[in-house]
Amino acid sequence: MVKVIVAGYKGRMGSTAAQMVIDNPDFELVGVYDARSSEQNLNEDDRFKDQDVPAFHDLDQIKTDATVWIDFTIPTAVYENAKFALNHGISPVIGTTGMTDEQVADLQALAKDKQVGGLIAPNFGISAVLLMQFAQQAAKYFPDVEIIEMHHDDKIDSPSGTAISTAKKIAEVRQPKQQGNPDATETLPGARGAEYEGMRIHAVRLPGLVAHEEVMFGGPGEGLTIRQDSFDRISFMTGVKVAVEKVNQYHELFVGLEHLL
């Protein structure tokens, strides 16, 4: 039985993850955490009325025998949450996006020091993991690329963690290139999107969307578009489940679900 605490349990992803843990006979939900909530028990939340699980709202108050910490919170909270988990020998399974490269490196060093396993996955969806792998493969032959990520309009961070991760994976194999016309100008600032090593990333925010990404490649006389869609947040739960099952076996903090698949 894997004992799990879920941080950000009131949010879109945290509540979905808490339900996944409750529904899985091999997992036990032993705590929930949300710094902005004042509930003492999960059963005070209408969606979880029959669950008797302690709810915490201050890191210092948390007393738990959890071995896995699932985190779907906000960019400004996740680093301290992950540090807390690692310092208490709890394996973090982090879906929250928006950490800096320095913060990730710090957490990896801490995990190694504490010999605690963990995972940071910018996307737990299998379609997104495959899209990133296919895009990396294509970039060897097509150095001209535009990444377009599309999300619901409540999303805080942009570009998405998945888009940044896609760009990093492409940059590992792509011959360095500043794309487009060197004399190009923007009549409206930002028209060409964000820049990562000469590639452009565009962030679309619209009600009705969940999480979607297209990677467009162009070459002389041809093009290739790779697209993935998360139509429902359930799409992320396969990956979260795998991570919860496996993460305690390791003694280092991985970045990317592919390391545990």
Ligand SMILES: NC(=O)C1=CN([C@@H]2O[C@H](COP(=O)(O)OP(=O)(O)OC[C@H]3O[C@@H](n4cnc5c(N)ncnc54)[C@H](OP(=O)(O)O)[C@@H]3O)[C@@H](O)[C@H]2O)C=CC1
């Ligand atoms: N890796 C993946 O596969 C996926 C990652 N994500 C990422 O997960 C994160 C959450 O997304 P989503 O569920 O849509 O966002 P939500 O805004 O719905 O949920 C975030 C929750 O965290 C709470 N919160 C705020 N501060 C803290 C804190 N200090 N400690 C604990 N909880 C806190 C929020 O409370 P309040 O509402 O009161 O502010 C809210 O309930 C984002 O970073 C998103 O990019 C999303 C989908 C998939």
Ligand SMILES: O=C(O)C1=N[C@H](C(=O)O)C[C@H](O)C1
């Ligand atoms: O905020 C979201 O919704 C999502 N966030 C992650 C990201 O930033 O890549 C993963 C997925 O795209 C959904």
